[in-house]
Amino acid sequence: MPRVVYSTSNQVRSSNQTSSQMPIRTGRNSTSSSSRPTHARDMARPTNSNVIRNAVALNIAKSTKGLIVPLDDIRDFKTGLLPNYMKYTVVSEPGTDEAAIALRVNVGSYSDPKDWQGTAHATEHDVFISSAKYAEVDTLTNLTGRWGGATNAYTSDMETVYEVEILDPSEGRELYNGRPKLQHTLDVFSSLFIAPTFDPRYVDKERNAVHDEYALKELDPYRRCRAVLFQVINQNHPSAHFGSGNKHSLADGPGRDLRTVVSNFFDQHYSAAEMHISVVGPQPVPTLERWVQETMSQVQLLEREHPDYATEPLFPVGMKSQFVQVRSEDNSRHLTLWFQTKDFNTYKQTSPEWIIQSVLQDKRQGSLYSMMADKNWIKNIRVQSESNDGKRSLLGINLELRKEGFRQYKNVTKTVFAYLDFMSKNLSTSYVADKYREGREQNQDHWLTGGKLSALDTALKLVENTTRYNYSDLLIEDTMLNQDIMETQHILSDLKPNKMISILSAPRLVTDKLEPWYSVGYKVNKLPDADVETYSRARLGEGARLPGLNPYIASNVVKYSDRAHTREVPAIRHKSHGFEVWSMPKVFANATKAHYRIALKNAVLFNGPKDQACMAVYLRLIRNSLTKYDTLSKDASQRFSVVGREFGFDIALDGKGYSRKQMDLLDRIFRTIHHVQPDQDTVNMHIEEMRESIENSLSKGIDSLMAQEEDTILVPGELSDEALYNTLNNIEPRDVIRFIRNFMNGPEVLSFIHGNISDESVQSFANMINQNVTLPQGAIVEPEKILLKLDQQYVHSVNSDFYFAKNDRINGYQHTFLAHGQSVKEHAAFAIISQMMDKAFFSEARTENQVGYSLGVLPTKNGAYGGLTFVANSSNKSVPEIHEICNSFLLGFLSTFDQMSQEEFDGYKENLLHELGYSGKSSETVANMHWGMLNREKAFGQKSYTFNLKDAIEDISINRVKRIFEEQMFSEPHSLLTFMDKNNTNWRPADFEII
Structure with missing residues (x-):
C-alpha cells in the first residue's frame, strides 16, 4: 500500500530560524514582524502518520463494504507546512498525462472594503496579469494554453481559489527552458503571489471582465432573488454586500483608483499562512514536494489576525418571519424558503446538509417532490446553503413552480412544513445509513483511489475541503459518515415557519422597492400570524413514508485498474424478431457503465x-x-x-454486471x-x-x-x-x-444498443423487447450508433457527424483509432494526418475502388480517448472488401512521410490553419472546428476547456507527426470497428484483422 505521510519536519524550529528562513511582510495593522501568527498554531500539531494511514485504510474499507475497491489504489501523497506556514499537499499519480495546481487563499468578498464592493473578485482577476519575474502579460495563461491546459479562478465569501491544469507534464518529456512543464509552471504560478505587478494598463480590462461576469448573470432568476435576500437579512452581516462587483461598484473617481485598492487588498490579505496549495502530477512525492518548497516558500508572510465574520447573526435579532415578493423578468416562478442554521462546515462527519438534501431532492414515490409534482404544483426542488460564516449558514429550499403551484403557493408552503415535520419524526440512523450506502454504491470511486477525479478535480477537492477539516479529517473525508442523526435533527429544528424569509418570484408582481445592483423590484411584508400558525400545524396524512431506497443499484460494481485495455470489438449478442442487440464487451476495462439506446x-x-x-x-x-x-x-x-x-x-x-432488477x-x-x-x-x-x-x-x-x-x-x-x-x-x-x-x-425501426453486460442480461433485455413491441419485418439496428464509455468520458457514437443509415443498397464500415490522453500536439498531428490521408489515399479510393469515405479527428479530455476515425461505404463492395481496402491504405500511409518535402508539409499546415479559422489571427482559440469539437464542454458536457491549436500546428515537424501516428496507431492500437452489411450477414469480430 502506498505511503500516506504527514510532514512535520518543517514545523519544529526556533523563532530565530523561522525569521531567518522566511520573508516577513508587515500588514497595515501589524505590531510585530517576527512573532508567529496565532491562527497557524493548530496547523503545526505533530501527527502520527501511522495512525492516519491506518484510519484511512480502515474507513475506506468500511465505506466500500460490498464493493471491490482495492486499497492499494490509494495515491501516494504528503501534506505539511512550508517555512512561511503555507499549507501544502502533493499527490503523486505515476503514468498520468496531466498535472494540476490549486491554491486556496482564506480571503474572499466578506473582506471587501464597504465602498469598493467586488474588490476580492477584482483582485482574483488582476493577480493573473503578470509578475515582476515574468513581466509579459498573461504568461501563465498563454503557457498552459500552449500545452492544452487552462487556468481559472473563483472568489467566494471567505476564500479565493486559483487553479491550473496542464497536459503532458511527465519528467523527461516536453521540457521547457530545461525544466519539466510542471516545475516551470509552478515557478510562473508562484511568481504571481510573490510579486504581482497589477499592471495599470490591464486593471481596467479586468474590471470589464468582472462586469461581463456580472452581466452574464444579471437576468438569472436565482441570482436576482439572492440579491433581494441580501437586502432583507441583517445589514451588519458581511453577506449583505455585492460580492461579485461590476464596473460601477469598482469605478475610479476623485481619490478612487482601483489599481491602488487591489494592490492594498493583496498586501493586506494575501498571506502565506492563509494559503493552501495542492499539486497533483506524475512525479514522485519527494520531487513534487521539492518543487513546491523551491517556489511557494518565497510567498511572504503577513502578521494578520484571521477575521471573525460571525459577530453578527444573519437574521436580525428578534426578526419575525418575512414574506417577500420579487418581480421576475422572465416567465419563471419560484418559491424559496430561507432559514438561519448552524454553519454546515462545522459538521465534519454527520453531514446534515447532505442528509437533508438527499431526502428533500429525492423524486421517488414518498418524496416531497412526488407529492407536489402529482398535483402539477412544481417542476423541480433543490436545497442549497449560502453565507457560511464559520458559525451560521442560510439554508434555502427552492421550488420551481408551475402555474398551478404559483396559484397554490400557500398550500405548497404548507406541504413543505408538513413534510419537514414528518421527516424529523421518522428519520432514523438506519435510514441514513442505508441512504449513505446507496450513495456510496452509486459513486464508489473515492478521491484517493484514482478513479473518477482528474488531477485538477483532486487538487481542488484538497484545497476546498481543508477550510473545515484538519489534516487527519481530510484524509478520511468522504470515506465515512457518522450515522448519528442528532445534528441533523438539530438543523431540522431550525426550519420553522416562525423564523424564515419566504421569497415568491413571478412576473408582474406588485413591488415597492428596487434592489440596487440588479435592479430587482421587490416588496417585503411581515408573514401574517395566521399563515405562521397554519404552517406550524401542517401534518401529512396517514400512509406517508420517506422515499425508499433505489432497488436498481448494481450489487457487483467492480473497479478495474487504471488504463487496463483489451482489444475486443463490438459484436452482435442477440438477433431475433427483426432486431439486433449489439454490445461493446470490455473495450476499456475502466468502464463501469452500460449505455442503452432506444x-x-x-x-x-x-x-x-x-x-x-x-x-x-x-x-x-x-x-x-x-x-x-x-x-x-x-x-x-x-x-x-x-x-x-x-x-x-x-x-x-x-455497474459491470446487470441484475434482473435493472432489467425491470x-x-x-x-x-x-x-x-x-x-x-x-x-x-x-x-x-x-x-x-x-x-x-x-x-x-x-x-x-x-x-x-x-x-x-x-x-x-x-x-x-x-x-x-x-x-x-x-x-x-x-x-x-x-x-x-x-x-x-x-x-414504429419502423426499434434499436437497442448497450455494452459490457452478461449474456444472461442480453437475453433478458431481448425478452423485454419482445414482450413490449411488435416490430415490422426487416426492422434493424444501426451499430455505428453504439454508445461508448471511453475511459470515463461519454461519447455518443464514435463521431456523431458520421451517420449513414443502413438500407438495401449500401455496405458500411467504420474504423476508429483511439489515442489515450491526447495532448494538443497529438490532436494537431491527427488533424494534419487527416488532411494527408484525404489527398493521398481516400480520394483515389473513391474513384478507383468506388468507396465513399468520411474522416474526422475525435476530441479528447486527458484521461479520455481521442484519435482518428474514418467511415467508408460502398454499394458494390462487400464489408470484407471495404475493410481490406482501408487496411491497405493505412499500411501504405507510412511511406507518405518519407516521400514528402518540407514545402508540401508546410502546405498542409497552412491549409489546416486556414480551415480552422486561424488565418490572419495571432493566438486566438477556435471552439468549434471541422476537425473535431475541441470545446470540451460541448464534446463531453463538462467544464469548458478550449484547445489553442495554432502554436502546436505551426511548431510540429514531419518526424513528430510520423512518430505520433506510429505510436498511437500501430505500437499500442485501441481500435473500434463497426460495420453494416446490406445482406444482414452476421459478421464476427474474428472475421476482421485489426492492424
Whole structure:
C-alpha cells in the first residue's frame, strides 16, 4: 500500500530560524514582524502518520463494504507546512498525462472594503496579469494554453481559489527552458503571489471582465432573488454586500483608483499562512514536494489576525418571519424558503446538509417532490446553503413552480412544513445509513483511489475541503459518515415557519422597492400570524413514508485498474424478431457503465412543423413521467433526441454486471415511453410551459430552447425556436394525443444498443423487447450508433457527424483509432494526418475502388480517448472488401512521410490553419472546428476547456507527426470497428484483422 505521510519536519524550529528562513511582510495593522501568527498554531500539531494511514485504510474499507475497491489504489501523497506556514499537499499519480495546481487563499468578498464592493473578485482577476519575474502579460495563461491546459479562478465569501491544469507534464518529456512543464509552471504560478505587478494598463480590462461576469448573470432568476435576500437579512452581516462587483461598484473617481485598492487588498490579505496549495502530477512525492518548497516558500508572510465574520447573526435579532415578493423578468416562478442554521462546515462527519438534501431532492414515490409534482404544483426542488460564516449558514429550499403551484403557493408552503415535520419524526440512523450506502454504491470511486477525479478535480477537492477539516479529517473525508442523526435533527429544528424569509418570484408582481445592483423590484411584508400558525400545524396524512431506497443499484460494481485495455470489438449478442442487440464487451476495462439506446422511427410522421412540435411536447411528457421513477444512479445520464424522423432515448446505468432488477427498471422506462397516454389538461400545461421557455430563451439571446431542458436534448427536426413557438400556438392538445397514438402504432425501426453486460442480461433485455413491441419485418439496428464509455468520458457514437443509415443498397464500415490522453500536439498531428490521408489515399479510393469515405479527428479530455476515425461505404463492395481496402491504405500511409518535402508539409499546415479559422489571427482559440469539437464542454458536457491549436500546428515537424501516428496507431492500437452489411450477414469480430 502506498505511503500516506504527514510532514512535520518543517514545523519544529526556533523563532530565530523561522525569521531567518522566511520573508516577513508587515500588514497595515501589524505590531510585530517576527512573532508567529496565532491562527497557524493548530496547523503545526505533530501527527502520527501511522495512525492516519491506518484510519484511512480502515474507513475506506468500511465505506466500500460490498464493493471491490482495492486499497492499494490509494495515491501516494504528503501534506505539511512550508517555512512561511503555507499549507501544502502533493499527490503523486505515476503514468498520468496531466498535472494540476490549486491554491486556496482564506480571503474572499466578506473582506471587501464597504465602498469598493467586488474588490476580492477584482483582485482574483488582476493577480493573473503578470509578475515582476515574468513581466509579459498573461504568461501563465498563454503557457498552459500552449500545452492544452487552462487556468481559472473563483472568489467566494471567505476564500479565493486559483487553479491550473496542464497536459503532458511527465519528467523527461516536453521540457521547457530545461525544466519539466510542471516545475516551470509552478515557478510562473508562484511568481504571481510573490510579486504581482497589477499592471495599470490591464486593471481596467479586468474590471470589464468582472462586469461581463456580472452581466452574464444579471437576468438569472436565482441570482436576482439572492440579491433581494441580501437586502432583507441583517445589514451588519458581511453577506449583505455585492460580492461579485461590476464596473460601477469598482469605478475610479476623485481619490478612487482601483489599481491602488487591489494592490492594498493583496498586501493586506494575501498571506502565506492563509494559503493552501495542492499539486497533483506524475512525479514522485519527494520531487513534487521539492518543487513546491523551491517556489511557494518565497510567498511572504503577513502578521494578520484571521477575521471573525460571525459577530453578527444573519437574521436580525428578534426578526419575525418575512414574506417577500420579487418581480421576475422572465416567465419563471419560484418559491424559496430561507432559514438561519448552524454553519454546515462545522459538521465534519454527520453531514446534515447532505442528509437533508438527499431526502428533500429525492423524486421517488414518498418524496416531497412526488407529492407536489402529482398535483402539477412544481417542476423541480433543490436545497442549497449560502453565507457560511464559520458559525451560521442560510439554508434555502427552492421550488420551481408551475402555474398551478404559483396559484397554490400557500398550500405548497404548507406541504413543505408538513413534510419537514414528518421527516424529523421518522428519520432514523438506519435510514441514513442505508441512504449513505446507496450513495456510496452509486459513486464508489473515492478521491484517493484514482478513479473518477482528474488531477485538477483532486487538487481542488484538497484545497476546498481543508477550510473545515484538519489534516487527519481530510484524509478520511468522504470515506465515512457518522450515522448519528442528532445534528441533523438539530438543523431540522431550525426550519420553522416562525423564523424564515419566504421569497415568491413571478412576473408582474406588485413591488415597492428596487434592489440596487440588479435592479430587482421587490416588496417585503411581515408573514401574517395566521399563515405562521397554519404552517406550524401542517401534518401529512396517514400512509406517508420517506422515499425508499433505489432497488436498481448494481450489487457487483467492480473497479478495474487504471488504463487496463483489451482489444475486443463490438459484436452482435442477440438477433431475433427483426432486431439486433449489439454490445461493446470490455473495450476499456475502466468502464463501469452500460449505455442503452432506444431508437424509434415512423415514416408517416414528421411531415412538417406540426409533427415536430408534437414530438417535442411528447418528449416533455416522457421526461415528466420518468422523474417519478426511482433514481437510476447518481451519475446516470439520460438523453432524448429527435433527429430527422428518428426519436432516440439514451440511458446510462452503473455497474459491470446487470441484475434482473435493472432489467425491470429498463422495462418500466420503456413501458413509460411506449405507453404514455396523457389527458388534454396535462398536454395543455406542457404546451404552455414550452411557450414560456421559448420566450425566456429568445429574450436572453439563447440559441436553443433545448438548453433550458434539464437532462434533455430536444432537436425537433429543423425547427428554430421562433418557428417552434409559432407552431405551438397553432396546435391543440388533441393534436399531440393523436400524434402519440399514430407514432407508437408500429414504429419502423426499434434499436437497442448497450455494452459490457452478461449474456444472461442480453437475453433478458431481448425478452423485454419482445414482450413490449411488435416490430415490422426487416426492422434493424444501426451499430455505428453504439454508445461508448471511453475511459470515463461519454461519447455518443464514435463521431456523431458520421451517420449513414443502413438500407438495401449500401455496405458500411467504420474504423476508429483511439489515442489515450491526447495532448494538443497529438490532436494537431491527427488533424494534419487527416488532411494527408484525404489527398493521398481516400480520394483515389473513391474513384478507383468506388468507396465513399468520411474522416474526422475525435476530441479528447486527458484521461479520455481521442484519435482518428474514418467511415467508408460502398454499394458494390462487400464489408470484407471495404475493410481490406482501408487496411491497405493505412499500411501504405507510412511511406507518405518519407516521400514528402518540407514545402508540401508546410502546405498542409497552412491549409489546416486556414480551415480552422486561424488565418490572419495571432493566438486566438477556435471552439468549434471541422476537425473535431475541441470545446470540451460541448464534446463531453463538462467544464469548458478550449484547445489553442495554432502554436502546436505551426511548431510540429514531419518526424513528430510520423512518430505520433506510429505510436498511437500501430505500437499500442485501441481500435473500434463497426460495420453494416446490406445482406444482414452476421459478421464476427474474428472475421476482421485489426492492424
